[in-house]
Amino acid sequence: MSIVNSPELPPIALIAGPTASGKSDLAVRLAQALEAREKRAAVINADSAQVYADLRVLSARPSEEEMGGIEHRLFGTWDGATPCSAADWAASAKREIAALHAEDVVPILCGGTGLYLRTLLEGIAPVPRINSDVRKAVRSLTQSEARAALEAEDPEAAGRLAPADMARTMRALEVVRATGRLLKDWQAQKTGGIGDKITLHPLVLLPDREWLYERCDRRFGQMFDGGAVEEVTLLLDRDLDPALPVMRAIGVPEISAFLQGELSRDEAIVAGQTATRRYAKRQYTWFAHQPPVWWPRVSNNMLDMEISFVSLLRE
Structure with missing residues (x-):
């Protein structure tokens, strides 16, 4: 900041x-x-x-x-x-x-x-609005499932976020699945x-x-x-x-x-x-x-x- x-x-x-x-x-x-x-x-x-x-x-x-x-x-x-x-x-x-x-x-x-x-x-x-199907699929995951998925799909975000931070884990996972781009790339803009x-x-x-x-x-x-x-x-x-x-x-x-x-x-x-x-x-x-x-x-x-x-x- x-x-x-x-x-x-x-x-x-x-x-x-x-x-x-x-x-x-x-x-x-x-x-x-x-x-x-x-x-x-x-x-x-x-x-x-x-x-x-x-x-x-x-x-x-x-x-x-x-x-x-x-x-x-x-x-x-x-x-x-x-x-x-x-x-x-x-x-x-x-x-x-x-x-x-x-x-x-x-x-x-x-x-x-x-x-x-x-x-x-x-x-x-400027992250586009997340598709409702993507959001529903991500929100249906357990904490351990969401964490494992994020480690595979956005390792950088997984390295930054605490394993217990469910809200930000889901957000990062939603973004990469919906846009095909990592959250850090969007945040740079x-x-x-x-x-x-x-x-x-x-x-x-x-x-x-x-x-x-x-x-x-x-x-x-x-x-x-x-x-x-x-x-x-x-x-x-x-x-x-x-x-x-x-x-x-x-x-x-x-x-x-x-x-x-x-x-x-x-x-x-x-x-x-x-x-x-x-x-x-x-x-x-x-x-x-x-x-x-x-x-x-x-x-x-x-x-x-x-x-x-x-x-x-x-x-």
Whole structure:
């Protein structure tokens, strides 16, 4: 992610990191600090689960109280029946950012979906729409089958992607099967990014892992007893395609299994906690290594917002 920084370009703050790392709270605090300096600010969601209206509880979407009087955008914007791709989100985020900049408002991107952020900042590869038959065939594969196929058909992508990263494995496999070209070849032609048109003020939260995993476990238990079961019940009542992202979101398969009598309550909670920790671990690894080295990375106990965002707060 190569970003141009110039005091003449409009600013964007970015707070990223794994799930349960405290990003939303920090984004609100930053917005409030800006507003105390008579600069308006708004938080823009960059989390692939929090975009869905159906996942208020399971995505840990901030409540009105947690928003702290700060405007939030792209939270709960998509109906679960309509998948939100990285390109879809980036297009919406660009519109929101442009509208905020036109009103002299500082956008604060907040989320843990690295692909969303990369697409927004770097642009998107012009991959043609994937044929539905190809997509259905790929999505029907098990994780081990998809991984073996990718190793045979796109070894470069298989070398980059973690074996557990099912979503990106399927995406790379879909692309090579549908287009006959490797994903990296398409990605070399990216267009539409805003990275060269903004001054970016990024911060990556990488808390202590044990603290993070304990927080993941505790939060999922609270979700289970705080409306997540009812949320999944409503999703199942809609009879949506099980391949939709909203149906594969962390917690939905585990609670679905509980509702269908396949798992006990305790087993479903443990399964959801395990899935959450694994997801947090993948995000942690991505943010530790993928963003540019100049993006600051801090643990929560080392965080000083006034120092981390000094260039933005003093503009």
